[in-house]
Structures are given as structure tokens and as C-alpha cells.
Amino acid sequence: MCSWKKYHDRRLIQLSWNYNYGPAGRSIGFDGLNASETVSNNAVISFKTALWFWMNNVHSIITSNQGFGPTIRAINGMECNGGNSGAVQARIKYFRAHCKELGVRPRNSLSC
Structure with missing residues (x-):
């Protein structure tokens, strides 16, 4: 390596x-x-x-009714629970933008 x-x-x-x-x-x-x-x-x-x-x-590890929040935790749990709220908000912003581009309305529970 x-x-x-x-x-x-x-x-x-x-x-x-x-x-x-x-x-x-x-x-x-x-x-x-x-x-x-x-x-x-x-x-x-x-x-x-x-x-x-x-x-x-x-x-x-994600169930269909959980929303985007648990996805953030699965990707980088250190950001959750106050670890990096700016990164969490950025992920939510990008997720919303991608949903809009795809014509999909995101569910609630966007934050971890």
C-alpha cells in the first residue's frame, strides 16, 4: 500500500x-x-x-421506515450525537438536493 x-x-x-x-x-x-x-x-x-x-x-442495517438519519449514523457515526453537526447538516442538504433532482420527496427523520 x-x-x-x-x-x-x-x-x-x-x-x-x-x-x-x-x-x-x-x-x-x-x-x-x-x-x-x-x-x-x-x-x-x-x-x-x-x-x-x-x-x-x-x-x-436500515429498515424501510427509518428515514435518512440512520444512514448518516451508518456512514459515519462519529458525526452524530454532537460529533460534527456541520457535517450532518451538509449531508442532509445534499440528500435533499438529490431527492429534488430525482423528483422524490424525502421522509421525515433526516437527522441522526
Whole structure:
């Protein structure tokens, strides 16, 4: 693994740290450890990575009636409970914007 690589949040859903980029890359078909910037530079890979993270880390722990709040907790629980209210509000803002673009009305319970 390259020590100079930065594994940080990019694009549609948070994907951080090498322990996510490696498996996501192997599953999707890109070098997640040595070319993590692919997620930022390739819209298709970005979307596939978001779906990969959702299906592997979020989907199974969220029930259909919970809303967006538990998704934030599953993505980065440190932001909840006062850990980083600015990040939580930013996620809610982006979620609302994506819902609007898709013509979907979000449910209540947007915050963790």
C-alpha cells in the first residue's frame, strides 16, 4: 500500500480509509488502494462505489421506515450525537438536493 495515498470522502457517499477503498476497488474493478482518485475522476466508478458502500455497509442495517438519519449514523457515526453537526447538516442538504433532482420527496427523520 502506498503511504502517500489519501483515502477520503469523495462524491456520492462517504467512502474513506483504505479498508473501504481496497475491497470496493476489487469488487468494482479499479485499483482502490493505488488509484483512489479514480472515484473522484470517473463518474461511473463514483456511482458504483456509492452503491457498493450502500449494499455492503448500510442497506442491511436500515429498515424501510427509518428515514435518512440512520444512514448518516451508518456512514459515519462519529458525526452524530454532537460529533460534527456541520457535517450532518451538509449531508442532509445534499440528500435533499438529490431527492429534488430525482423528483422524490424525502421522509421525515433526516437527522441522526
